[in-house]
Amino acid sequence: MAATSSIMSAVAYRKHSTLADPDCLVDVDVERPVPGPNDLRVAVRAISVNPVDTKIRAGLVTAPDTVQCLGWDAAGIVEAVGEAVTLFRPGDQVYYAGSFDRTGSNAQFHLVDERIVGHMPESLSFAEAAAMPLTSLTAWQLLFDRLSVPPGKPANAGSLLVLGGAGGVGSMLIQFARRLTGLTVIATASRPQSRDWCLALGAHHVIDHRQPLPEQVNALPVPPVTHIAALSNTADHWGELAELIAPQGRLAIITDHDTLDAVPFKAKSVSLHWEMVFTRPLFGTPDMVAQHRILDEVTALVDACVLRSTANRVLYPLDAARLREAHRLLENGGMTGKVVVARSADDAVRAVVAD
Numbered sequence: 001m002a003a004t005s006s007i008m009s010a011v012a013y014r015k016h017s018t019l020a021d022p023d024c025l026v027d028v029d030v031e032r033p034v035p036g037p038n039d040l041r042v043a044v045r046a047i048s049v050n051p052v053d054t055k056i057r058a059g060l061v062t063a064p065d066t067v068q069c070l071g072w073d074a075a076g077i078v079e080a081v082g083e084a085v086t087l088f089r090p091g092d093q094v095y096y097a098g099s100f101d102r103t104g105s106n107a108q109f110h111l112v113d114e115r116i117v118g119h120m121p122e123s124l125s126f127a128e129a130a131a132m133p134l135t136s137l138t139a140w141q142l143l144f145d146r147l148s149v150p151p152g153k154p155a156n157a158g159s160l161l162v163l164g165g166a167g168g169v170g171s172m173l174i175q176f177a178r179r180l181t182g183l184t185v186i187a188t189a190s191r192p193q194s195r196d197w198c199l200a201l202g203a204h205h206v207i208d209h210r211q212p213l214p215e216q217v218n219a220l221p222v223p224p225v226t227h228i229a230a231l232s233n234t235a236d237h238w239g240e241l242a243e244l245i246a247p248q249g250r251l252a253i254i255t256d257h258d259t260l261d262a263v264p265f266k267a268k269s270v271s272l273h274w275e276m277v278f279t280r281p282l283f284g285t286p287d288m289v290a291q292h293r294i295l296d297e298v299t300a301l302v303d304a305c306v307l308r309s310t311a312n313r314v315l316y317p318l319d320a321a322r323l324r325e326a327h328r329l330l331e332n333g334g335m336t337g338k339v340v341v342a343r344s345a346d347d348a349v350r351a352v353v354a355d
Contacts, residue, residue: 008032010069010107011320016059019328024057025320030068032109037084039111042094045126046342047105047318048073048311049326050134050168057327061256064101070323071104072097072278074112075120075129085114087292093120095295097134099281106323115288116281118295121302124309127348131311131338132172136298137291138254138277139173146252146273147227149181157182159225161217161244163209164232166194166336169254171201171310173229178202179306184222188213197336201308209233213240230255238264245270312337314348 010030017024035041053070055061075095078088088094096117098105120129143149149160160177164170165187177185179202187198188209195206207216217225224246230237234255242264245251251265252273262272280288301307313329315322318341326339342348 006032008108011318011323012068013057013070013106015057017057019324019331025070025323025327027320030107033111035080035082035085035111037082038113038115039082040078040085040088040094040114040117041080042074042076042096042105042110042112043079044074044076044105044107044110044318044343045347046075046130046340047071048131048134048168048338048340049323049330051330052100053104054327054330066101067103069104069106071106071110072100073130073132073134074098074105074110075126075133076110079109081114087114088117088119093122093126093129094118095120095129095133097137097277097291100278101282106318113281113288114292116291116295118292119299121299123303123305125342125348127314127316127340127342128309128311130342131168131309131340132298132302133295134277135168135172135310135338137294138169138275139176140294140298141277142169142229142252142254142273142275143173143176143181146275147229147250149177149183149227151180153182155182156223157184158227158246158249159184159186159222160227160229161213161225161241162187162203163228163230163234163237163241165189165198165201165203165206167232168310168338170229170231171197171337172307173231174198174201174203175307178204179301183227186217186220186222186225191334194334194336197312201310209237213237214243217244225249228252235260242268242270310337311340314340314342316342316345316348318343 012028056063078092160183166189185203186205187203189195190210198206226249228251230253247268
């Protein structure tokens, strides 16, 4: 009985490893973590895999030494709470993206600060919910905090170009922009499947990022491109983005760069914004609880059928073998939506399951 209460299963990773390495992701037994004052201990029922997971494992992004497990998306059930917790109680179903400076959610139990956790949508399975936190937070903060787009549908709102519309963040950003703002949404996608995905999520127009962007946008009956969200292959399109954006427009970026030359945007007085989803929890900002509020707002919109989950491939059970497969799907490229790994088939109910 003692072992049952103090030991849990987890999936550890080896830094600078490829998927050909047999120990790149391995099943291990570790001590069950003890909640701090503001922590929830969550029994993890499903996680989704994001590009940051594969980049850290491969050594392309350096994570703090405190990170023993990957995983920055989770849905589960609150099992225990810290002494200062006020927003949740044991038994609550929750979803969240965690923090970059804490070990990840690829484990049986996971600690997370309550201020960055949302109540899970009642209309979703754990697998469907796990697909949403990191991309929803990134897209929401990018659109409303960084680009300062006002909610509502005013006339002459301009156009939003979403570079890389079929990925995880793009899939949520298209929905937010179409459902909650007056912007005309132009997404980019290169394959028929990803084009159809973007249109189904609400994009007004979809263009091919393998072809010159300005000619395609200029051929559309759309307002000027006042806002751009650069979500993928930003450097490859940098000059085109400078050509496309309207004077005094706003450009937001989530992609990684060693250097970035903003000079091409000077003449138009374009404002440049970075969105990094972990900024609030990493620095303990005074408005850190905003992530809790955003996720609860997303939950309300999902349960009202305004938004939909972007889970598009679900694997189970939650172990090293399935996580290797999920990492492989991401590294192969061409994924629309999100790859999710659920603890069991029951946790994937109502999702599209591949076993």
